[in-house]
Amino acid sequence: MLLLCTARIHPVFLLMLLLTACHSPSQDIVLTFSSSAVGAEAEVLQRQLARFMAAHQGIQVIQRVTPDAADQRRQLYVQWLNARAGEPDILQLDIIWTPEFAAAGWLLPLDSFAPPREAFFPMTIAANQWAGQLYALPWFVDVGMLYWRTDLLAGPPRTFDELMQLVTRARTDAALPFGFIWQGARYEGLVTVFLEYLGGFGGQIMDDRGRIVVDSPAAVRALTAMRDAIYRDGAVPPSVLTWQEEQVRFAFQNGQAVCMRNWPYAYRLLQDSAASLVAGKFSVALMPATADGSPTATLGGSQLAINAHTDHPQAAYQLIDYLTRPEQLVERARALGVYPPRPALYDGSLLAGVFPVPPDQVRHIIERAVPRPVTPVYAELSHILQIALHRALTRQQDPTAALADAARAMCALLERVDLSPQAGP
Numbered sequence: 001m002l003l004l005c006t007a008r009i010h011p012v013f014l015l016m017l018l019l020t021a022c023h024s025p026s027q028d029i030v031l032t033f034s035s036s037a038v039g040a041e042a043e044v045l046q047r048q049l050a051r052f053m054a055a056h057q058g059i060q061v062i063q064r065v066t067p068d069a070a071d072q073r074r075q076l077y078v079q080w081l082n083a084r085a086g087e088p089d090i091l092q093l094d095i096i097w098t099p100e101f102a103a104a105g106w107l108l109p110l111d112s113f114a115p116p117r118e119a120f121f122p123m124t125i126a127a128n129q130w131a132g133q134l135y136a137l138p139w140f141v142d143v144g145m146l147y148w149r150t151d152l153l154a155g156p157p158r159t160f161d162e163l164m165q166l167v168t169r170a171r172t173d174a175a176l177p178f179g180f181i182w183q184g185a186r187y188e189g190l191v192t193v194f195l196e197y198l199g200g201f202g203g204q205i206m207d208d209r210g211r212i213v214v215d216s217p218a219a220v221r222a223l224t225a226m227r228d229a230i231y232r233d234g235a236v237p238p239s240v241l242t243w244q245e246e247q248v249r250f251a252f253q254n255g256q257a258v259c260m261r262n263w264p265y266a267y268r269l270l271q272d273s274a275a276s277l278v279a280g281k282f283s284v285a286l287m288p289a290t291a292d293g294s295p296t297a298t299l300g301g302s303q304l305a306i307n308a309h310t311d312h313p314q315a316a317y318q319l320i321d322y323l324t325r326p327e328q329l330v331e332r333a334r335a336l337g338v339y340p341p342r343p344a345l346y347d348g349s350l351l352a353g354v355f356p357v358p359p360d361q362v363r364h365i366i367e368r369a370v371p372r373p374v375t376p377v378y379a380e381l382s383h384i385l386q387i388a389l390h391r392a393l394t395r396q397q398d399p400t401a402a403l404a405d406a407a408r409a410m411c412a413l414l415e416r417v418d419l420s421p422q423a424g425p
């Protein structure tokens with residue numbers, strides 16, 4: 001039929017006709033997107049992806065579900081990216097992975113797409129840069145916080161000593177198995193908890209000049225306080241030394257503890273009275289501190305980045321741009337209670353009543369959150385620290401010796417690699 005008509009058709013029009021005829025759904029661009037997707041998070045994401053596909057005919061998005069545990073997800077990504085696989089096209093990254101993946105050449109720089117970097121919290125942008133280029137856009141911000149039982153305590157403890165006293169008393173009075181619980185397994189989560197104790201005691205992992213100071217007297221005091229909370233005060237159960245976020249949440253949700261340290265995602269889940277025994281009986285506060293430090297929240301969260309070997313960079317950026325727009329971020333915040341990375345959203349009424357604390361306070365906490373060192377060797381630094389922290393917390397080594405060993409190994413690692421950002425791609 002087409003051939004019969006060609007004699008009377010202009011060649012350009014013919015070409016257009018052929019191209020249109022060739023376009024079938026099977027030749028749509030297929031983007032693969034790896035993210036965590038469980039429960040309500042999966043539902044919101046599916047809704048957003050469906051809207052994106054409806055608005056972008058010819059692009060299909062397929063989800064690749066990855067493990068939720070930070071270290072396991074990283075391992076999987078490293079396997080995929082190291083093999084130079086073009087899939088997944090879009091990756092949900094932990095805030096600490098971007099420099100490493102960028103320096104390895106695994107991510108596509110986003111600068112040519114002119115991303116609106118000034119619309120995001122500056123610290124989240126800084127964490128996603130390497131060698132002067134931006135490699136990921138923030139999707140949501142995590143800050144570590146103290147969850148406390150309003151039916152057992154009159155107010156949140158402000159110091160670590162007060163935390164121990166209040167928790168011990170409340171635990172005995174209410175005959176609960178646990179006082180205070182946190183992520184103590186040997187994985188990234190332990191480093192985030194330590195960083196909060198560390199800030200509370202006035203210490204740092206790395207100072208402003210990039211020197212490792214994790215063996216300072218303040219750091220030794222912080223780690224000693226964590227250890228003493230387990231063995232001297234008995235407020236923290238030794239079982240936390242195998243727990244990650246979800247085990248901690250389940251114990252708190254089942255009404256077994258007075259306080260817990262966790263991320264914002266837990267709030268909505270704990271408020272669900274169908275699943276939680278503590279719905280309506282808890283609140284959140286900043287972690288405690290000592291007079292030498294200040295209440296500290298570790299900066300965490302997820303970013304969206306493009307696989308350097310994708311076949312569809314433009315479409316991949318379109319999806320990232322879509323998912324990080326204000327409407328999508330507000331929808332996620334309302335449904336999941338997670339914190340959007342765009343400061344402007346915290347003004348006005350868009351997020352009113354969405355979080356346990358007013359939006360301007362959330363913004364204040366995010367702006368003061370403490371990042372982990374931004375370096376392509378962060379995973380290795382963290383690995384060294386995780387071993388030392390865990391050794392001290394399981395009483396295989398005292399905190400001073402454990403941190404001295406860690407500091408030595410971390411310094412040696414930094415000396416072995418050239419860390420100047422100019423050495424990046």
Ligand code: GLC
Nearest residue numbers: 070094095142188189300301
């Ligand atoms: C959360 C945070 C992430 C952190 C991880 C540790 O997922 O967003 O930044 O590394 O917890 O378990």
